Amino acid sequence: MVLLWGLLVLSLSCLRGPCSVFSPVGAMEPLGQQLMSGQTQEKLPPLFLLKLGKQQELGGKTAWKKAPGDCKEAPTPEQTHRLAQAMMAFTTDLFSLVAQNSTRPNLILSPLSVALALSHLALGAQNQTLQRLQQVLHADSGPCLPHLLSRLCQDLGPGAFRLAARMYLQKGFPIKEDFMEQSEQLFGAKPVSLTGRKEDDLANINQWVKEATEGKIEDFLSDLSDGTVLLLLNAIHFQGFWRSKFDPNLTQRDTFHLDEQFTVPVDMMQARSYPLRWFLLEQPEIQVAHFPFKNNMSFVVIVPTHFEWNVSQVLANLSWDILHQPLLRERPTKVQLPRLHLKYQLDLEATLSQLGLQELFQAPDLSGISDESLVVSSVQHQSTLELSEAGVEAAAATSTAMSRMSLSAFSVNRPFLFLILEDTMSLPLFVGSVRNPNPGAQPERKEQQDSPDNRDSFQNEKSFSLEDKPFGPDLKLAPPLEEDYPQPSSPK
The missing domain is CATH 2.30.39.10 (Alpha-1-antitrypsin, domain 1)
Incomplete structure (x- = not known):
């Protein structure tokens, strides 16, 4: 059996000084009233559709607008194929840099969790910031990437794959309703208001993380910056039972x-x-x-x-x-x-900057989230893996x-x-x-x-x-078993 958890927390702060304060009626539930133990085990809300991409000329600049209606149809096989290729390319880029910069002997991360967080951020990104997000995610030809990821997450191994998401907001932060509504509709990210009391907020955020990961990730956040106005979180759980178990x-x-x-x-x-x-x-x-x-x-x-x-x-x-x-x-x-138990946590700011997203941490255009000037202040990720013998027997x-x-x-x-x-x-x-x-x-x-x-x-x-002998370093090349096994075809 394999148990995996991936968690990502993306923090945003105001670029210049404190943010304005505005309380949209009914926008958020207080932190103390959020879903706690028991309720987090309910069926997760479905993920719906999103469109990034249509552009129009405004004052000589290219402005990118979202058109959710354009992505309401189910993805075609070609779109699914392009998404899988894009995710593999993003995985290669991301993990290669993480491995290059790490001194740890063992690494694990969830590129899907990171891609979902960047897609969530793209809901509120405009102009060059949105274009850079799409390029890093290899989605230049796939403007419906968030919609596709959302749709595919619904279909990934029912019972084996679960996704939870949440959005924490500074009390009174003037968030745009369209971003808030799409965040909950598309990613299941329920908006919750921070209390302003750091110890209480940290305790409640870590409690949600603990419950969303069924106790596998505890005390994830140790500090919360005074300037934090928005936190985007997602947690991915995968439980894989071997088709043929190990004794x-x-x-x-x-x-x-x-x-x-x-x-x-x-x-x-x-x-x-x-x-x-x-x-x-x-x-x-x-x-x-x-x-x-x-x-x-x-x-x-x-x-x-x-x-x-x-x-x-x-x-x-x-x-x-x-x-x-x-x-x-x-x-x-x-x-x-070998049996494995892996745990790895890292701040992705340096890695994402190396990938070309340094603008997120300096002066991004996130005007689709708020009229305030926002900057990404932190991107924290943690994954765990447990690999053991347990599984479900199957014919061969x-x-x-x-x-x-x-x-x-x-x-x-x-x-x-x-x-x-x-x-x-x-x-x-x-x-x-x-x-x-x-x-x-x-x-x-x-x-x-x-x-x-x-x-x-x-x-x-x-x-x-x-x-x-083991299929290891003493391997000798041998002719393929053509009669028993068809050979891999060359990509077209």
């Missing part, structure tokens, strides 16, 4: 290879005959496996054959067309996969650079990347990397040094015989 009795202590010289012990889940869809990409040399969940979701593991790799190089060669290979059939495979690319291998084992015993994907369109929900699944353990020096160039280095893995 806990087979889980045992085993070796995870950190690099050429050191290892750490890990709890390694195992299966003798696991229905797995996997392939080798030759440039860069990586192994990709799809571990299926129920509800058309997969845990996709990407294992570089060499130890020396970086996230951006790997993801740059993992396009949507490569990951989306529905013709590759499952094959009974001997599997090793580009050009020529991909092939099926005549091997029968897949061992995740070295650093790897992973994605949580929706299978029908390969939409990324979460992305992460694991370089040390047991960071609290003292690394042990290998008796015999392994080298990425020595492909026979792992032949003596204790859990596998020599004739059935």
